[in-house]
Amino acid sequence: MITGSIAAIGAGLAAIGAGMGIGKIGSSAMEGIARQPEAASKIQTAMLIAAAFVEAVALFAVVVALV
Amino acid sequence: MKTTTAAHAEPEAEKKFNLGKFALHHVADSHSWHVFGDYTIGLPVILSTPTGLATFNASDFHGDDEGKVVVERAGQRFVSVHDKIYYASEGANEHGAYAEHDAAGKVKNARPLDFSITKNVCTLLLSVVLLLAVFLKVANGYKVRSGKSPKGLQSWFEPIIMFVRDDIAKPNLGHKYERFMPYLLTVFFFIWFNNMLGLIPFLPGGANLTGNISITVVLATITFLLVNFNGNKYYWKHIFTPDVPWWLYIVLVPVEIIGIFTKPIALAIRLFANITAGHILVLALIGLIFVFNSVFVSFVSVPFALFIYGIELLVAFIQAFIFTILSALFIGMAIEEHH
Numbered sequence: 001m002i003t004g005s006i007a008a009i010g011a012g013l014a015a016i017g018a019g020m021g022i023g024k025i026g027s028s029a030m031e032g033i034a035r036q037p038e039a040a041s042k043i044q045t046a047m048l049i050a051a052a053f054v055e056a057v058a059l060f061a062v063v064v065a066l067v
Numbered sequence: 068m069k070t071t072t073a074a075h076a077e078p079e080a081e082k083k084f085n086l087g088k089f090a091l092h093h094v095a096d097s098h099s100w101h102v103f104g105d106y107t108i109g110l111p112v113i114l115s116t117p118t119g120l121a122t123f124n125a126s127d128f129h130g131d132d133e134g135k136v137v138v139e140r141a142g143q144r145f146v147s148v149h150d151k152i153y154y155a156s157e158g159a160n161e162h163g164a165y166a167e168h169d170a171a172g173k174v175k176n177a178r179p180l181d182f183s184i185t186k187n188v189c190t191l192l193l194s195v196v197l198l199l200a201v202f203l204k205v206a207n208g209y210k211v212r213s214g215k216s217p218k219g220l221q222s223w224f225e226p227i228i229m230f231v232r233d234d235i236a237k238p239n240l241g242h243k244y245e246r247f248m249p250y251l252l253t254v255f256f257f258i259w260f261n262n263m264l265g266l267i268p269f270l271p272g273g274a275n276l277t278g279n280i281s282i283t284v285v286l287a288t289i290t291f292l293l294v295n296f297n298g299n300k301y302y303w304k305h306i307f308t309p310d311v312p313w314w315l316y317i318v319l320v321p322v323e324i325i326g327i328f329t330k331p332i333a334l335a336i337r338l339f340a341n342i343t344a345g346h347i348l349v350l351a352l353i354g355l356i357f358v359f360n361s362v363f364v365s366f367v368s369v370p371f372a373l374f375i376y377g378i379e380l381l382v383a384f385i386q387a388f389i390f391t392i393l394s395a396l397f398i399g400m401a402i403e404e405h406h
């Protein structure tokens with residue numbers, strides 16, 4: 001029971017971190033697209049890759065919490 | 068809801084719905100394929116034992132999952148506990164099960180080597196047939212109508228193939244992209260098709276193939292081998308003798324060597340965790356109805372689950388894209404010529 005709760009807190013903390021990270025990536029990408037709309041497709045690709053890296057960290061935490 | 072009479076009263080703990088167990092059971096591999104209601108299709112079980120190969124249908128367990136039904140084949144006795152097959156104990160314990168549990172609830176019985184055609188293996192074979200059928204037809208279209216505009220299935224897949232070539236292969240691999248196109252296209256469509264098959268909740272789908280760590284590890288291993296067998300001297304020089312003062316080698320070389328392995332490990336875990344997390348999320352939302360045991364919860368959880376499902380369709384594509392583009396990126400880094 002106790003271990004379950006601690007794992008949940010860990011997963012929650014990881015989710016907060018990943019949320020902030022992906023929020024920053026998204027906001028920067030939007031600023032970039034607003035400044036240079038013609039580079040939108042390139043920015044989107046780079047944004048997805050960066051988001052995947054951040055998201056992976058959060059998912060590692062979820063997997064560790066589950067195990 | 069089941070009404071229990073005094074004679075059939077079950078212990079309170081057994082009736083209680085366990086959301087975690089329910090979700091994990093549904094994302095795990097299985098020896099049988101659930102159709103609807105109480106109908107399941109038993110899949111072939113192939114076990115390698117010291118006394119020879121034991122083969123039988125999983126329906127011989129009659130849906131038992133607690134080790135109560137014993138199947139005898141090739142001079143051995145088997146039981147099924149939580150979709151894993153164990154050697155049966157000599158006699159039944161006080162619950163009527165032929166399996167012993169330790170204090171942590173794990174089964175203590177020994178396990179035979181399991182080569183069964185499980186749900187995931189079936190889906191793997193199905194996706195192979197599907198991929199071959201689709202892409203042999205598409206490839207044939209270019210032979211029959213060479214120089215003409217694409218038609219039918221061909222015009223459906225041409226933009227996606229072009230997307231893989233122009234947005235994934237060319238920017239990352241440079242002029243040598245053609246050598247790696249077969250792998251990149253295969254891995255992209257394999258992951259995408261299987262992500263989509265996993266999202267179909269009933270028979271042809273329902274398995275969680277790309278959310279299975281073994282499958283993603285195999286895919287990442289192929290990328291790992293491609294990267295390291297195609298790495299040129301600049302790639303290896305960058306790892307073993309980077310352009311830094313010699314005393315930094317003590318730190319940098321081990322870090323670079325670990326880096327070779329962490330890249331494919333991250334690839335495997337990213338795909339596995341993304342797909343599994345998506346499936347668990349949908350199951351958890353639907354499971355809330357049974358946790359609160361009220362039909363009114365469904366007015367909230369069903370639309371929300373549907374919304375997550377929509378996102379999952381997007382994730383299915385994005386994860387195939389991410390896996391392919393990162394593979395291309397790592398290969399591109401290994402074959403890059405130094406200027």
